[in-house]
Amino acid sequence: MERINALEPVFLDTLPENDALEYGKIYISRRHGISKHLCPDGCGTVSVLTFGKEDGWKLTESDGRIMVHPSVLETMCPHRAHYYITYNRIQWL
Numbered sequence: 001m002e003r004i005n006a007l008e009p010v011f012l013d014t015l016p017e018n019d020a021l022e023y024g025k026i027y028i029s030r031r032h033g034i035s036k037h038l039c040p041d042g043c044g045t046v047s048v049l050t051f052g053k054e055d056g057w058k059l060t061e062s063d064g065r066i067m068v069h070p071s072v073l074e075t076m077c078p079h080r081a082h083y084y085i086t087y088n089r090i091q092w093l
């Protein structure tokens with residue numbers, strides 16, 4: 001899979017199983033404060049983000065677009081992908 005520059009948010013109560021994740025989508029459960037997506041550099045690593053906790057990320061939504069802070073560093077990714085998610089766009093670092 002090729003590196004991509006955007007993620008489409010999908011809001012659900014319960015997140016899909018890892019093998020059902022579609023590349024290019026980020027699945028977000030507001031209820032559980034967690035999201036899952038495949039690493040956008042195409043390596044296939046499942047990335048899990050937690051929101052709203054002291055050591056988690058901050059998720060902002062606006063008109064169906066999301067922003068995640070701080071940046072995401074994929075420690076399990078062979079390339080250690082590092083990026084911001086800003087209004088559904090991937091900003092590579």
Ligand SMILES: [Zn+2]
Pocket residue numbers: 039040041042043044045074077078079080081
């Ligand atoms: Zn990766």
